[in-house]
Amino acid sequence: MKLSDQFRFVRQNMKKNRTRVYMTILATAMGCAFLIVLASVGFGLQKSVVKEMTERRIMTQIDVYGQETTESGGYRQLDDKDVQEFEEMSDVKAVTRRKMLQQEGFYLIGNYQQSTQTVVANFPSEIKAGFELSAGSLAKDKAEVVVGYNFPLNLGVKGEQTEEMFDEQGQLKEKFRYNGKLIGETIELTVSKMEDGKKIEKVFPVKVAGISKKPTKEWAEDRSVYISEELLKDIEAFTGTPKGIVLDSTDQVNLADLEASKNTFDDVKVYAKNMEAVQGIVDELKENDYATYSVVNELKEVNLMFAIAKAGLIFIGTIAILIASIGIYNTMTMAVTERAPDIGIMKAIGANPRTIKRIFLLESSYIGLIGAFIGTVVSYGISYAVNFVIPIIIKQAFGEETPPEIVFSDIPLSLPIICIVICYGVTILSGLRPAQRATKVDVLRAMRREV
């Protein structure tokens, strides 16, 4: 028997009991839509989280916090030796290391001022890692500094800062900020120390040599001032502490710790040549007891977590399809019972039992696939509605705006495919027994109308 004829048979049979078939398709469609929408929440949230993570971080960047020391169980800060070791590792593009001045630097130019972070950076490595200037040049002597792109934008007029000085984005309004030339100008850095409970200040004049490039990430801000190693030495000489840390005499400090921090870096980042190399470098660092953080690492964990969550959601959704499959089983059993006399006659004139089985399986898969298809189409609609409505509900209920990048429901192509495969499998399973029964119809009893 030809496949096209089998299809014709199936369609004719389905027409004979339209309502029943429609109801079964409806149940299947509901099961599939339930599965897809449920799982789409997992996919949507994963997408949002991953997007957020990858946007906020540079994928090839590995933060190295320190090395675990076996004796104390604590961490040791990194120094030149570690950095050199990292630089020699394969697939490492650059290792940036920064020392931070351990107090806020107070900067003054004319009538404008700003307190900000003061950093000693290793520029060759920073440049390898992607650091660029938007104006001027790198510092050439100890009194020269490079300022971050956002530094000039935050130089405000002296005096108390009030709310109306800032715009909606929290940026200093133009009329309140320094608009003059900066490169080549001298600004005054004021550093303080405590002596016998008294605050003593000293001014270090520095000259601005360059301004860094605007950070590539929209949200990022760089208002640091990059000073020279020698200037830090001068500041340390003034404060008498490593990296200019301000010590109150009342503070309890471990002198050994203080001494140990003298030539260490506060911020070490390893940059891999490409994303694929990150894992290898992280593994190697871990082996040597370095504490690291990388997005790739975190992504792996987050993705694993979401994979488990999605599997759970799909499992729950599958239960809905299983319930729908009871309907299919029922419909097919009734169809076989109703058509038993016809089946008997067909067998009597020479219909192959296998053909009969195939026709019934075809019918149940037809119901299943149409149901899955309708369910998929509907779930796309529901998913769209969910993404549209939930932010509104959240706003109504909690008065909070949902960030636009948050997706509540996302249907990747794989999801309908998974659903259709599950639905098809379940359909075949539930149609199998009725189809088997159809082949077992006894010809003689059927012809005597005893079935």
Next chain:
Amino acid sequence: MITIKHLSHEFVVGKKGKQTFIPVLKDISFEVKEGEIVTIVGRSGSGKSTLLNLVSGFIHPKEGEIWINGQKVSQMNETKFADFRIKNLGFIFQSFQLIPSMTAFQNVELPLILKGVSETVRKKQTEEMLAKVGLLDYQDHYPGELSGGQQQRVSIARALIVNPPIILADEPTGSLDSETEEDLLKFIKELNTDLGITFLIITHDEKVANIGHRTIELKDGRIIEGVLA
């Protein structure tokens, strides 16, 4: 064409534990030659239908062999027998056995569909066959909209559509009046002489029995007459 060797059959009735065996056919042997019309007669309950059902493959024999057209069908499985049946056997039943939800045309077309014949060929052959039994004008009628005689002609058309060399008939005239019966018998004779189709016909009607080249009489599951005739 059909060879039966030492065929015995018994029915099992009752639940497990207290089953009773009803012997119906006992050591039956006979042969139907190509182009023959053989009729089987006998009292009600003598086992005629059982014998034909065994030959048709609707039930399996307890003992003995059945050969049709050179093939041993008594050992065939269901699938194989189905394929064999559609190529070799045509059936005419007392109660016609048409599918009520199909038109006369569709009923006649059905064996061709099962055989996998293409639609255009099917249409042509079905129309020819309906014309042959004089029912072309009734092709869109459902069985319920046809008289008994017309229904029987549809069922004959369905049996003939695949050109089977053998036609098996269980009381083909049982539901027909005597005039219609005569038409049918004439038609069977024609098919036999013109197309050389072999017939095995069960009847308890003398008129029907008389068209046969030979008659076999069954009594209590045994052949009592006509084996050698």
